[in-house]
Amino acid sequence: MVHRRACLFVAALVLALAPAVPLGGQGRSEPALQVETLLKGIEYRSLGFSRGGRSTAVTGVPGKPLVYYLGSTGGGVWKSVDGGMRWSNVSDGFFEAGSIGAVAVAESDPNVVYAGTGSACPRGNISSGVGVYRSTDAGKTWKHAGLREAGQIGRIRVHPRDPDLVYVAALGHIFGPNDERGVFRSKDGGKSWQKVLFVSNRTGAVDLSMDPNNPRILYAALWTAERRPWTITSGSAESGLYKTTDGGDTWTKCKGGLPEGVVGKIAVAVSPANPERVWALIEAPDTKGGVYRSDNAGERWSKLNGERRFLQRAWYYIHIYADPKDPETVYVLNTGFYRSTDGGKTYQAISTPHGDNHDLWINPNDPNVMINANDGGANVSFTGGASWSTQMNQPTAEFYRVAVDTQFPYRVYGAQQDNSTASVPSRSEAREDLAFYSVGGGESGHIAVDPRNPNIVYAGSYGGAITRLDAGTRLTRSVRVYPESSTGQRAADMKYRFQWNAPIRISPHDPDVVYTTSQYVHRTRDGGHSWQVISPDLTRADRTKLDYSGGPISRDNTGVEVYGTIFAFEESPQQRGLLWAGSDDGLVHVSRDNGATWKNVTPAGIPEFATVNTIDPSRHDPARALVAVYRYRQDDDKPYIFRTTN
Incomplete structure (x- = not known):
């Protein structure tokens, strides 16, 4: 979401500063040129908040136990050369997208690194990718290597003896059908690609496992997955596990004890210690889902x-x-991090610095050396998971919205995905851990x-x-509108x-007035002790989009897919009581x-069921306002920006 929201913000800023330029106008006017000059002079600086954000892709380098790469879901690719003590971004200036789904280093030439954009752990507000990038100097520089429409990339596998022979598991567009999905193979380092496994324009590949002893043998997990703003689909009869023994020229669907019919997401791992042993973790209906194992290279499964x-x-x-040395050891990642040492039958939980685990790389030369990716970033262990490196050294946090206060120097506020809210000074000489504090609320909200x-x-x-914090007394209390989960x-x-x-907004005319929104606009005048509904339902309230989320196998109703809501709200700074929703x-x-x-007053031209992301009433004229709208969650990446003067 970072790049799309930034584009909408900059576009709105340009329009606000250049009112003489019509939205559909041709040519360039003097105000627009002045705005371009102004924007060129803006330089961003870090405020020093270094707590890690979500990561779904990590890898190390065999033979170099201190070198690691992490792919964040919004901040690009980062590299550490000291075992995770420090991280440096290596993708800025090269990548067109910040969301990373896979990173892989060529074992035969560690200078060759591939990165697949677009995380394949598809949250409701996920950013799409723009294909594959390749570096031939260990991440110093990168070139785009194709598959621009692959959407979300779940895994990259490189031939252990040929750095130009590479396979990509492409899930495709998560918000709609497209053909650039499935398993792709390149024999020339990404200059050209062959689609070697394809089922349909709604089913893509999410995982790949290569037999390191015989790299012509690969297993691919295909998954039907699609998101809409109001639901997620995971699974169909097209999902399944496939195997090739000729480097991808031909594929056979694995059966022999695996769930049949409708199947959901699948993960697969070949044991390097015993390539006859293959594990699969499968989402399936009823009681058919779980950990499966084959001891004859995928012929039969239990x-x-x-x-x-x-x-x-x-x-x-x-x-x-799979553990690279012990055929009895296997790891499963979910909210927790689990290890089995009896062939996959029973598991013990291993503590990690943060929950919600998404990727793991184990050093093939020493299984005690590993790197894990989770919703708090990446962490390295040299002790088999007994201890881990810190995540407070990778500024990759995802913030939904940003607010500032009126202090001097002012403080900046935001809610970090899968973490707490944060307040940091705009400038400070203090240590970061002393200058930062949480302000209540949670991972996803607005702050006022x-x-x-x-x-x-x-x-x-x-x-x-909603919480109300008095930072002077450090007292926080809940002021939510209604006690309902x-x-x-x-x-x-x-x-x-x-x-x-x-949204949460404080009136620019009376700071005792605070607004928040559901399908209604709510207002309090007494610090949240009581709330008043001051509007009818201001949404379409289409009941076909207000049902349970998920299916056809698993339901998922945690709040992300709650739809038919007021997503943007403002009171005019020029005129008291002029409210926009x-x-x-x-x-x-x-x-x-x-x-x-x-x-x-819905503008003509807003596509049906698009999301009104931002409303910006003029600071100078109460009749003027800008509205920024997106529809990428229905596979429409065009920006929609509207202006009213009346």
């Missing part, structure tokens, strides 16, 4: 373990890895700071959670449909009488 802890939220997890007293902070999270519910049954990222299903409403009545 189910060993079906514990729910390995299958929960399968679309986000489902990962399995009282302009009279920056100690008073309202912070949100999913399900309508959205977890496990369908949106149609909720009294108030709060989005994962629901935009919904995630494509409507814009305005109230000119402080919420007593509302009028639908």
Whole structure:
């Protein structure tokens, strides 16, 4: 989401600063040229917040136990040459996308590194990729290497003796059908590609495992997965596990004891210690899902373990890895990190610096040396998981929104995905760990700071959670609108449909007035002790999009897919009581009488069920406003920006 939101922000800034330029106008005007000059002079600097963010791709380098790469879901590719003590970004200036789904180093030439963009652990607000990049100087420089429409890339495997022979598992567009998905092979280092395994334009490849003893043998996991703003689909009869013994020229679907019919996400791992042994972790209906093992190279399979802890939220997890030395040891990643030493029958949990685990690389020369990726970043272990390196040294945090206060120097606030909220000074000489603190709320919400007293902070999270912090006393209390948990519910049954990222706004005219939104606009005048509904339902409320999320195998109702909500809200800074509301299903409403009545002013040209992401009322003229709209979650990457002057 980082690159799309940045584009919308910059576009809105250009329009705000250059009102003489029509949205559909031709040519260039003097104000536009002035804006370009202004933007060229802007330089970004780090505020020093170095807590790691989500990572779903990591790798190391055999023979170089201190060298590692991590791929973050928004911050590109990073490299460490000291065992995870320090990380440096190596993709900035080369990559067109920040989301990374796979990283692989050529064993025969560690200067050759491949990176696949687009994480294949598809959250509801995931960023798409733009294909594969290749480096021939260990990450110093990169060139684009094709597969631009591959969407999300789940795995890259490089031939152990030929750095130009590479395979890619491409899941494809997660928000719609496309043909550039499946397993691809390049024999010339990415200059050209062959699609060697393809099922349909809705089913892609999410995992690949290569037999290191015979690299002509590969196993590929194919998965039907698609997201919409209101649901996720995981699984179909097209999903399955495939094997090739001729380097990808031909493939055979594995059966022999594996679940048949509708199957969901699959992970696969060949044991380097015994290539006849292959593990698969499979999402499947009823009690058929779980850990499977073959001891004859995929001919016959037996189910060993079906514990729910390995299958929960399968679309986000489902990962399995074989120990390179011991054929009895296998790892399964989910919210926890698990190891089996009895061939996959029973598992022990291993503590990691952060939960929600997505990738693991184990050094083939020493299984005690490994790197793990999770929702807190990447961490290295030299002790088989008994201890790990820190994640407080990789500034890859994903922030949904940013707010500032009125102090001097001012502080900056945001909610970090799968972590806490954060407040950091815009400038400080203090140590980072002393300057940073959380302000309540949770991982996904907006933050609003009282302009009279920056100690008073309202912070949100999913399900309508809101807290009010008094930083002076360090007291935090819940001020949510309604005591209802959205977890496990369908949106149609909720009294108030709060989005994962629901707005919180303090009135620019009266800081005692605070707003938040569900399908309604809510207002408090007493610090959140009580709330008033001041609007009707301002969404389409299409009941076909308010059902349970997930299927056909697993349901997933945690709040991300709650739909038919007010996603953007503002009060005019020029006129008290002039209120704007935009919904995630494509409507814009305005109230000119402080919420007593509302009028639908949806611009002509907003596609149906698009998301109104931002409304920016003019600071100078109450009749003017900009509206930024996106529809990428329905596989439409075009930006939509509208302006009103009346």
